[in-house]
Amino acid sequence: MFGRNQVIIASTGVLISVGLWIGLRPVKATLDSAKLVFFYGKSFNDQRNFPISKAVDILEQDEFDNGKPTVIYVHGYIEHMEMESVKVVCEAYLKRGDHNIIFVDWADLADGNYLLDAVPNAVKLSNILADAMLELINNGIAINKLHIVGHSLGGQIAGMMARKVKEKSSNTLKLRRITALDPAFPPFYPGWVYKPLGKRDAVLVDVIHTDAWLYGAPVSTGTVDFWPNGGKTLQPGCPKRNYKMLTDNDLCSHRRSWWFWAESVASVDTQKFPAIKCKSWDHFKDGKCDEDAPVAYMGIDCPLNVSGDYFLQTNGDEPYCKGSAGTKYAPKVKT
Known part of the structure; x- marks a missing residue:
């Protein structure tokens, strides 16, 4: 038996607390607390808000190079500028050195009750981000060089924002690429209340699933969906869950999506x-x-001409990429 404040996530048998979604402390935040962070140098600390x-003022910065592609990274629930996820992803791009990097810092809005604060705030934020994208495009950013990357709830924001860009431009503008890193599951699937990220949101919507049915989307939701190690918990190298929500152990598989992404970004000479x-x-296991x-290459080198579900295995620690060996199933060796 389980308590009245607990539920079973279908197909996994995993017990979670309803309090995660509706019982955490409320938070008061306004939309103007969100900001854009432009990385202008070689260090993570070289940034301007x-x-x-x-947003259009970023185009006037001497360090902004309109000849380069521009990545806009959106973090997830209860994340902020100093989180490991943000630093790892941004530093991978800094190492790569061939992108303009803009980070959406919505930490105050991404806090508090998930369903009552963070998700509604995400919907509102996507609307003003769409206005910012249109301003950037109308003032010179090439839409075919604009790439939106979002983790968890940030992945759903990317989809909502892209749909707003199409709507506000009377369906004349469609973003080239959205990458969703284990896009958030509740309350976007099955989509009765909030429309989830979808393959029509951009020319290419590539999705990396690492914690499906728990924190991450339970079904294929992009143009191409990657399912490393089956796409579910536990990812190799992650400790067994202790079922205390939002702890490092609990989030390990969910976070693995951005570790995979960062590794692919940092590798300039080799497709990972x-x-x-x-x-x-x-x-996949049966060949x-x-x-x-x-x-198809999961990560930054995903081509535009692929679709469907793709599978691979990874290592349990860095470097995560197994190369071509990852395309053939190798059973876990019992110790």
Whole structure:
């Protein structure tokens, strides 16, 4: 038996507390607390803050290079500027050195009750971010060089923002690429209340699943969906869950998505995380995959011309990429 404040997540049998979604402390935050952070140098500390309403001012910075692609990274629930996820991803781009890097800092809005504060705030934020994207595009950023990357709830914001860009431009503008790193599960699936990220939100919507059915989206939701190690908890190298919500152990699999992404970004000379197209994880394990489909690379090098579900295995620690060996299932060795 489980208590009245607990539920079972379907297909996993994992017990979670309803208090995570509706019982945490409320938070008061306004939309103007969110800002854009432009990384202008070689260090993480080389950054300038801009109100979202002044996004176009970033284009006037001497260090902004309109010849380079621009990545906009959106963090997830209860994350902030000093979180490991933000530093790891941004420093990977700094190491790469060939992108303009803009970070959406919405920490105050991403705090408090998940369902009562953070999700509604995410919806409102996506609207003003869409206005900022239109300003950037109208003032010179090439839409085909604009890439939105979001983790967890940030992945859902990316989808909502992209749909608003299309709506506000009377369907004349469509973002080239959205990457969602284990996009948030509740309350976006099955989509009765909030529409989830979808394959029509951009020309390419690539999704990395690492904690499906818990914190991450339970189903394929992009143009191409990558399912490393089956896409579910526990990812290799993660400790067994202690079921205390939002602890490091609990979030390990969910966070693995941005570790994979950062590793691919930091590798300039080598394409990381080759994956093969299969109908399911069981088919991958049995070697029953689509031999005619091209290999796709999970991460920054994902091509525009692939679609469907792709599978691979990774290592349990850095470097996570197993190379071509990751495209063939290797059973876990019992110790």
